Amino acid sequence: MTPDGTTQLIVIAGYPTDHIQGFAEYEAAIAARGANALYLSMQVAPGRFAGFLDGARHVENLAGLVLTIPHKVAGFAAAAAHDEAAKLAGSANMLRPTGAGWHAGNCDGAGFVLAARAAGMTMRGQHVQLLGAGGAGRAVSMAIAAEAPAAIMVHDTDAARAAALVGDVMRHFPAVSAAVGLGDSSLLVNCTPAGMGQDETLPCDESLIPRDGMVFDIVNRVDTPLLRAAQACGCRTEYGYAMMVAEVPLILDWMLRDA
C-alpha cells in the first residue's frame, strides 16, 4: 500500500534487521482490516536504543514499536506502564506511546502457545527444556508454565539470567517444577539466536534433542540446524514463522487506533 500523510506507522526495531521477515504478512493483515497503517523496520544499535525511544515518542502517527532482538528487555525497562504478560516476562515485544510515556506489552508467550497448539504440541504434563533466558525466552517460559507442564529446565550461557528466570517461574507457578540446567525433555524450545540468518550453530548438544519428541525453534527460519537435526530424530517440529503469524493480529489489535 502506498502510504499518505495520515498513515499510522508500526515500526519493528531490532539489530540487525536484515533477517526480519513478516512484512508481507503484516501488510495483508492491515489491508484485511481496512486500516491505513504501514509496517516497516528500523535498525537501531543496542547502545542507541534509549536515545531512539526518546525521539520516537515525538512522532504523532507512530502506532507503536514491535521489539525484536536485542531490544525486548531494554524496552520493558524503558516503559512507564506494563501489561500483565510483559510484567510476568520482564520483557516487552511491543511498545505504544502514551501521554505518560511508553506502554509495554508482550504477546510472545501468547503467540508461542497459539502456534504450538496449532502444531499439535500439548504442553500439559511435558518435561520442557528451554534454551535462552533473554526477552523472548522469558515470555515463552511464563506462557508454557501457565499451561501446566510437569517441569521446566532453563539453560542460558548467562547462568545468572537463567537462575533469575527460574526464580520467577517458581514464584508465579509454584505447581511447576523449575530448575536451571540441561537434560532430558519431551519438548525442547529454542529461544536463543542460534540458527538465525546464516548461522549454522546448534543451540545445544545434539544429544539433548528428544527422540520422537517435540522441538519448537522460535527462530524464524524453516531450516535451522536445530530443526534439521530434530526432524532427523523423528521429532514433531514448529518454528518462528508460525509464532510470528500468530502474533500479527495480537499486535495490530493492541496498537491500531480506530482499527
Add this chain to the structure above:
Amino acid sequence: MTPDGTTQLIVIAGYPTDHIQGFAEYEAAIAARGANALYLSMQVAPGRFAGFLDGARHVENLAGLVLTIPHKVAGFAAAAAHDEAAKLAGSANMLRPTGAGWHAGNCDGAGFVLAARAAGMTMRGQHVQLLGAGGAGRAVSMAIAAEAPAAIMVHDTDAARAAALVGDVMRHFPAVSAAVGLGDSSLLVNCTPAGMGQDETLPCDESLIPRDGMVFDIVNRVDTPLLRAAQACGCRTEYGYAMMVAEVPLILDWMLRDA
C-alpha cells in the same frame, strides 16, 4: 512496494502532515531506479522537532528526512554541515545523517526554477513580488535572484523576517534590486501557507495579482484561492505540484546510497 529489513527510509517530517502529497510519485521514482527505499511521513510538532532529530539519528536505515512546514529553518539550524543552497537560503528541505551530525541541503529553489521554466515563466528582467519569507520563501527568493530578475519585493507578516531575507538577497546578488514591501509585479510568487488544505484565504490583496502576468503558488493544491483569482486575471499559473515533482529526483539523488 512491501518493505523488508534492509529498506532505506525517506521520511517527510511536517506539522501537520495530512495535507502532504507526492507519496505515489516518490514510490514510482524509487521503483524506477530499482532502489529498496520507502517514502513515508511523520507528524512532529514544532516544539518536539529537536528531540525527534536526536532520536532519528540512531536509525541506521534512515536515508534522510524531507522537511516541510514548519521545520525547514529549525532543520537548517540543527545541522552540523550545510550545502551551499541551504546556506544561501538559511533553510533546509532535506537532512541526511552523517557520523558527525545532520547534513542540510535545500533543493526548493532548484525545484522552483525547474518548474517555473517548464511552465514557460522566465525570471530574467521580471519584477517579482514574493510573499512569505519562511524556509521555502528564502530558498525560492535566492533561486529567483540567481536568475537575474529586475527586482524582488518581499512581504511577510513578520516584517523582521522579510527584512532579513531582503538583506541576504542584496548581499549575495547586488545586481538585483531588492526591497521589503507589497506592490506591482510581473511575477507573483506565494510562499506562505495561505490556501493549504481547506484554507480559503488569499496570501495578499487581490489587487496585487499581475493582470496577464505570471503567478506561481508553491502550495501543492490545484485550486487555491490565489490560483483561481490569478486565472480569472488572465495570468499564466503554476503551482506546488510541479515543484514537488521536480524535486523528487533531486532528493533521491541526494539521499539514496547505492542508488
